[in-house]
Amino acid sequence: MALITFLVFAAIVVAVGLYKHLTSKPKIPKGLKPLPGPKGYPIIGSVPDVPEKNGFIKFAEWGKEYGPIYNCNLAGSNHVWISSDKIAKDLLAKRAAIYSARPHIPALLDDNRTSAQYLPLLSNNDGWSRQRKFANAIMREAEKANWHHYPELEAKRLLVELLDDPSQYNHHLESFIARITCRLAWGHSEPSNELKQRARELLIGVSPTGALGNKLPFLMAMPDWMSPVKAWERRRAATERRFFQMMEEQVETEIKEKRAPPSWMRMAIEGGKEQWNFQYKDEGAYCVGMHGIAGALTIAAPMQTFCLAMCYYPQYQHLVQEEIDRVCGDRMPQPSDRPNMPVLRAFIREALRWRPPVPTGIPHYLIQDDEYEGYHIPAGTTMHPLEWAISRDPELYPDPEEFNPLRWLKPEYPTYKEPLTEFPTMFTGSTQAGYGRRLCMGSQVADEDMFIGIGSLAWLFHISKEDAKRNIMMNEKASISEEELNTGLDEDSDASSEKSQEVKFDPTEVKAKKESKKEVKKDEMDPTLDYSILLIAKPLPFKFDLKVRKPERVEIVRRQFEDGMEKGLYESPKNYWGDNKGKLGWGKV
Template identity: 30%
Template sequence: MPHGHNWRRGRAALVSFLKDEELEKVRPIQQAESTQMVFEILQEPATFEKHVLRAFCSVILESVYGVRGTREMTDRFSEVQDEWTGVLDMGAMPPLDVFPWLRYVPSVLTPWPEWRKRSAELAKAQGGYYKELFERGRKNVGEGKAKESFLAKLLERKEKEGFRDIELVYIAGVLVEAGADTTAVASLIFILAMVAHPDVQRRAQVEVDGVFGERMPTNIDAAKLPYLQAILWEVLRWRPGFPISLPHATSKDDIYEGYFIPAGTTALMNTWAINHNEEDFPKADTFDPARWLVEDCSAPLPGYSSDSIFVSTEDSSRRRSYAFGAGRRVCVGQEMAERSLLLSMAKMLWAFDMRPEAGTMLDTNVETGFKDAVLTGPKESKIEFKVRSEARENLICKEWKSADAVLSKFG
């Protein structure tokens, strides 16, 4: 959508839902879903990837629509998203954005008629899924089951701001599309990193245990968990889910370092190159959360101060992470995503020792161990999740019952 009135109006609606005071209302959902995820991994560790995806997708479905994120719902979402990212994969998509004049070539003369057909079918399937969620959410709002949902707030603004139903369908759908599998992929990369670096995992467990003890982590204060926060930044830097950003376009003529860039030029951000610039990140392919911290040898955690500041804040011209994009179209859900990720990371570290299954090899190489896709992520790995104590296992089961009671209110 080009920058203009409709874009600004939709963006404003998203921002209003993702303000700090609104995110506090989402916290109980994040707490409950992260607890259910840990419980599911405890019960069925071999399919941990599915549990992670279900949990992050469910946070979005419940907070946006007031709809319970069942396995059936999240599996259907995954099917639509996999098809969507498949259409966007390098080599699968015709270069219409790169060579705009190709769109004027008659379809019978182009080598990609199947792509057009596939895209049309996907648009229909995706639109149908979003409309179904919209109608279910609207029904729940009408029945008083989803008064705090994003959709409830959208419906309140409908008449005042002149939104049409189809606009609301896609404004809400954007949150699902952008906020579910992206955070799930980051969580899977976190698990891979912890298994590949047991020293980092152990240090993070010491920090989490120091704050929460035998209690399951709940409200996360990043200031009290600097090493965990550093792990999150390093996960997003080391193996970004989107190594190359989605295409953008210049809105007006520009000159950058002597190069003339006309309006309408397709532009992509090379997130991978930014994150792996050796001048900014020495030994860039090494997973090292310490690079984000200021060292203090007097700290309880060797080499790290509990009140460490993040090095990147010293240079205000740089974003700490480009995993969420940049510019005026930067992801508005960054704060919500970070809260969900930190909470799930803390709970997994508190609950489990994560390690490769006996006799298996772990592949962290981006060329051989990751999926070849626009939204990349680790290939399936055989990982053992060993609960850290019987007391914690019992508490996980107890907390799951409380979480299920919270989530059962969603229709």
């Protein structure tokens, strides 16, 4: 029986692939030419040539071979890869009317383009327009309120968790972001673990290298009992819906009892269906929930990249530490410090460039035939602004493979921009925010989270490669001695507790300390590229040392966290499904 089922599946795959192969070849209008690109194989196209891990590197290599815009057939579907910021802007921004749709994601039960459930994945339609209007309103109001100071509040918990159990740094960083996002979405941090799981499962569902339904779409047309991947998606979607409903119900109750903290859900409810023009019962719950999911894991990835960069490019770390010590002294960074901390902003911007969290870019979808510089681009093409390649343009980023925050701070670099009280910023002029009508709606909150989160890490800790003699990261519970507390301090650092109100030094005058960097042999994998395979790429867990820079700061942060605990500001994660999950609950990730 199993053999027969396998043969039927194989026959369907071949038949579908053959049909696509015979029908997907576009007719080229007279006077135009097809885009260059790899020839691939019959039926399956170039699929065998793209490795599942770090496939974005292969796409970037093809860009060097075929040019900054090229065509690639993947299992009968037409894909265009763009390695130039200029070309991406020419098409995706200047011609946004025809390039702002999203491709269909087969592994989701409800059509991502039209269901009005997943704002970042919606095509350019009425659901997208009304949810984008709502998103603009809630982001604007939350920004006016300085994001209700949720990042600063959760940064204290993050540092205490890293002190007590540094081996779980990956979990702590993701929890830091999830808790802030939960507070913004619903006013409470207790759903953070559930939000992280919702984000992980949805990420699997939408990633080309995730759910099997994206590789073999016919599986989603079969009955659940014959298609485990479809049954998995049904449970995921039902759990997601019920979670969003429960959170909306909780905020409704708190509003009635006049104890609801500020949140996006509270704004959605108090604004009412008429103001936001929501078209179905759960649309407000989904709109808020998707903003939570979008931020839960994406913002943690650059924070993990920062830790990775400090291990392999330690010569720059003292620059950000000196700036933080000078501006903040013995208090943690806060939003008002932003104009005075260009070095910290440069580290964040460089982390995003060096290891983009979405290296393949969020895809756009072309709805009608188009022409670009004599090349024909057929309707139905999935367009990829290839962030990995765009962020490695050698003319804009000399030595692009190197992590170098000075490229944003020194006038001799093409990326330098004044005034340093404003630049560099995380998204101004950055491709990371997207293109045209698909610009990221949460860029400001992401900027704030990383500024406070990474700034707090550098304020308390010195990060370095794992030391076999002193492996703090592998300790189940870190017991930090007085000697260890002082090993992270630079001998020549001149920390000042003076609260500077303006930039009083020129970071271009600070030269990076010289440290040799071992080059990776060609036959060895670059350890800084040991990344996850899903759409959002993040460094897989690695080992490194965290050394407290100043012992008195440990006491400061612990005391502030304990005060918050006494005031009830820190909630424990909540289990929403219990042990008997039934048709709802967590799936295997």
